[in-house]
Amino acid sequence: MATVTLKGNAIETSGNLPEIGSPAPDFKLTATDLSTKTLSDFKGEKLVLNIFPSIDTGTCAQSVRQFNKEASNLENTKVLCISHDLPFAHARFCGAEGLENVISLSDYKDGSFGKDYGLNFVTGPLEALHSRSVVIVDENGIVKYTEQVPETVNEPNYKAALEALQ
Template identity: 45%
Template sequence: MANVTFKGNPVTLLGNEVKVGEKAPAFTVLANDLSEVTLEDSKGKVRLISVVPSIDTGVCEQQTRRFNEEAATLDNVQVLTVSVDLPFAQKRWCAAEGIENLQTLSDHRDLSFGKNYGVAIEELRLLARSIFVVDSSDTIVHVEYVPEVTTHPDYDAALEAARKAK
């Protein structure tokens, strides 16, 4: 399992760590209108999945803004941001910040994504900051479990993986 800390303190991640080359695990999360969204819904596209603990915090805001800007330049790539924030909070935040090029998804209901991708933080009921790139045939082609939840991911590596994926 990935060794992850939150503000320097080790945390327990629930679920199994996913690795490059594996089939992407299925998940069910909620869109801002409370409809269910699954991995299957974006089949045939490359998915860049940006995972943040809470959209209303500094690093999470910056990460989401960065991928929103980059999403406009990516062909056949769907950018998804997953957190445990309520769908209503995600919708309000996106409207206030002008986020239009990516989809925010809530894993608050049952941590389906968090547990299936090994990023649910047991002690906090938040998701650990991470990035996953899934190709159009549902294979994981890039994984980053950010070692310290309060720091930024490697944006360039994730974007390069998304651009190269088919």
């Protein structure tokens, strides 16, 4: 269990992010076209897992915009933007913003991604949503970098995450 804050108030998560050097846990997430995506769908590619509470908040939206901008320059890399938001909310946001360099995925069906990655909030007003986190996975499915943002309203460390892709 990890503790982060939301506007200075402590909230806890269901566990800890995967260990660096360990295989990334598999997942089943729903894409905006309602298809199911798993880790194996991205085999052989580097992944940026941009995980957040809700696309409809300023900081979450900014992280999607920033990773979309950065992703256009990355070879053999996919940016997966993951939350509990419905796939329709992801599609609406990315469509309205013209974001084409990220893949939006939803954990709305059973929440297993959040459980398996140890980042569901278990206390506080965001209970059951995902803690703002970034996980970098290499082309062999190994976790290379993790960040659970200590203060939920803050943005992740984009530079450190992108450097881990090198």
